Amino acid sequence: MTTLNRRLLLTTGVASLAVLTGCAGPQIGDYANDRPTLDLRSYFNGTLDAYGVFTDRSGKVVKRFTVVMRCSWTGEDGVLDEDFSYSDGTTQKRIWRLKHLGNGRYTGTADDVIGTALGEARGNAFRWGYTLALPVDGKVWHVEFDDWMYLMNDRVMLNKASMSKFGIHLGEVTLSFVKR
Template sequence: MARCRCRSRSWPSSWCGASRWTAPPRPASPAASRGPEPMRARHRHTLRRNDIMRSLLRHARGILLAVAALFALSGCSQMNVKDFAGATPHFRLETYFAGHTRAWGMFEDRFGTLRRQFVVDIDGTWNGTELILDERFRYTDGETDRRVWTIRPDGPNGYVGRAGDVLGEARGAAYGNALNWTYRMNLAIGGREVEVRFDDWMFLSEDGVLLNRATVTKFGIELGTATIFFQKDPVPADGTASPPSAETARQSPATPPVTASR
């Protein structure tokens, strides 16, 4: 049987004529056989799947950032009050707050925005067992508030305190010129009361000025910080004058100590 050499293959001549041979048609692809509409549907499905993946990645990044922030916050609160045991002057609550004390403070949110400023007049009474602190707040917006602390020593360095708006007890210790204690309380935020945690640090300086910085947190997330400067009333050299009452102190002009501007 005669053979034909078309397309580098050997075919029977009866199958092929050089003048009339054509390549066999290619089979149609499944996608093409379904027409243009199924192709568009597949394209839409692919785009929707990509959008879902991008959304999941965004949420995963947010979760990772929140976890990193929690670890950062926990790492920033490792200061130990016992590290200040050798610092002077030595600070004791019952010694410093006996009599009248005036303080100037401010509250900043976690973004550093100044939210409130206030002046506090404090009358302290130490009876040898308990320290009673009567605190009267005056805010720059005209609001007033009052808090009465009952504080007792707990061992050679510890303190336990109670107040009307404090949930449970405040507990802490004083070493050297520093004191640190923590407590929970209901704080008015946005027109409602929110239970928050205070991490309170106090440091006494050589000139008798007491610096207080309290970090306010909720579920481990920082909400803001309160910074307060305390100043004892001067005592005459003869020692005959008693500390002024809170009422007298409130009538005198509030002159805060000079601090660095923000």
């Protein structure tokens, strides 16, 4: 086997592995039979408290935060008014405007979200994908979020979001929501 053929075989093998690995992650349908059943319009209604951490790609906690969320729905349209308080003393506000499209599908917008977020609920899970304009060291990065939420009971939901840019894993946000 020539060197060129070996390189071609190796490149093809690596590319195939990358494609298969990309497809190997969980899908929202994997949770269709899990209970309790999550209805975002019911859970995100009223006031919630959230507690979270941001970890870098090595797993080190970089920042802790709390969030007070005031949530309401009018028909198929929802508002999640979030006030963040970070461990470094900074604060932030984000107001999500959600729309229920039926069949567990949702869209959302916020001032610091680029374009429209798309999400889908099945069973006890919700998967939400969006691009966030994230201020970092005086610059604004457009960071991709793959955001998963899991309803534990009528008051508690866990959330884990992976952050990436150009396909490179930057870190994760992990938080718990507690309904008042």
